Amino acid sequence: MDGEGFLCLWPRSWWQNLDPTVSRCLLSEGSREFPIGAFSGREGSDSAGRCGRHRAGVGATVVEESKVQIRALVNQAVVLLREQGFESARLEAELLMMHVTKFNKVQLLTHDLEELPALDETVYKALVDQRLQGTPIAYILGERDFWDLTLKVTPDTLIPRPDTEILVEKALTLIQCNHCRDVLDLGTGTGAIILALKHSAPEIRATAVDLSPNALAVAMENAQRYHLDVDFRCGSWFTPLLPEREGAKGFKPQFDLIVSNPPYIEEYDPHLQEGDVRFEPLSALVSGHDGLKDIRLIVHESRAFLRPNGYLMFEHGYNQGAAVRQLLEEVGFAQVETLRDYGQNERVTLGRALS
Template identity: 45%
Template structure:
């Protein structure tokens, strides 16, 4: 069968299963053929070998059952960086790029020190390193598998980030940062979205938090005061309905200039607070 015919059938098969059936099918076929997407448009009449067609069908079946495209091809782009992914971490999402944009907008020294807590694939830290190579960047994750993956991505991209295993701040004793950034678990334990879509194939430990999804956010904000330089900032991703609750957490622990930023869809996506050492702690 020709490429265009194979793709047309794949689009129909994934319709209703994926929000982006055409993109999914194209990415899977490009991965199989080891070709860029432009190849599909340049050579639509090229026939697939029988072995290629069978392999493509196998990938489609797995996608039809809900497996994320990123897991099937082993990669997801974030901040224009190709990042290896696997089931041990969250798949980087475009909404998280809003955190990167905010951090880059902050007025900081050329050698600012920044840490990414719960780094997963390393997405946030590596995006920052690609834009600010002179920053002293650190990234930590509790899971050894995630640390190994983040280091693999760092080395493949040739970027400089210190990556180590740590349960939040545990391995960072004695260090101080100008920015603490994190995309922590923030979904409630009984959220119905956990049984839908790609998240079914992602680690619950990276998604779910106690106290209505706020437990890890509270921990990061409360203890961040011990790891920030005077005037340093904490920036946290959260659910689009959690903005007010997260701002209240920052205020409770004495942060100033507290606010919330939006993602590409205009929904509340991250909140931040600035720590002043002279502030009265709660």
């Protein structure tokens, strides 16, 4: 059986999403060493892991099995990740192993003395190497938990972060206490905010906008996974909602609540060269010289799309609280307040349009 025939034994969705290096290894015929770079420290060595050797036999293909236990592989990965300064090394090593084996946490703990097949060992080491090179764990796994959802993520989308749940918590309070029925999410990305709101408050009418067709496709897939009805629009901020786009002269949709996690990082911020943001789409991160270009636009244009007593709420940088409060007050928003994230940084600001 050649490499392609071997891969046909696996679901197409599995092997098509492999790292290209792993795919080339698995598609090769005969015996071949797999270069596991940083994981072993000796590229191409016997200890670096192999693709299974396919030996011609009568009526069967023999695949050599690994002799390495799951626990040993995870512990090796933890050491390497810690050496590179990853704070959640144990968690990430286990998440990658659960991704390869399809085990949950309990299964991983109860099966950790089992030997991992050679093919899975090769894939695991390749994924660990991707992480060692800085690729965000969410992009490697292809998903991230947010609120009570597990969302698909891709390099076309920002990675949902726990601090954004502060916005969701406050938005749900407004929805419940002020009977906010129509909710708009600007720059939806994965759909994290609007899908969390719709999942927790199914009575709302949800609309979401994003400039990126690829990001919007991810959001739509996430909505379909949870059978959530959201009106997705492609375009820049409020543009897809303008009357000429609605097909009815003079008609402009009105909302009780507008939420957003817009770009808010200064274009020359040195943090853009650090951590996960190095791999995330720049257009979803950067907003002019002071990080407030898009927030200014949203604040000024939102009044035309808010019903009387409607709310605007958005995430911003830890040091932008005073500036965005001033913006909201200058435009005429009342009851302006800022919420702090889990690290006690000013993170989300909201205001109410009284007229």
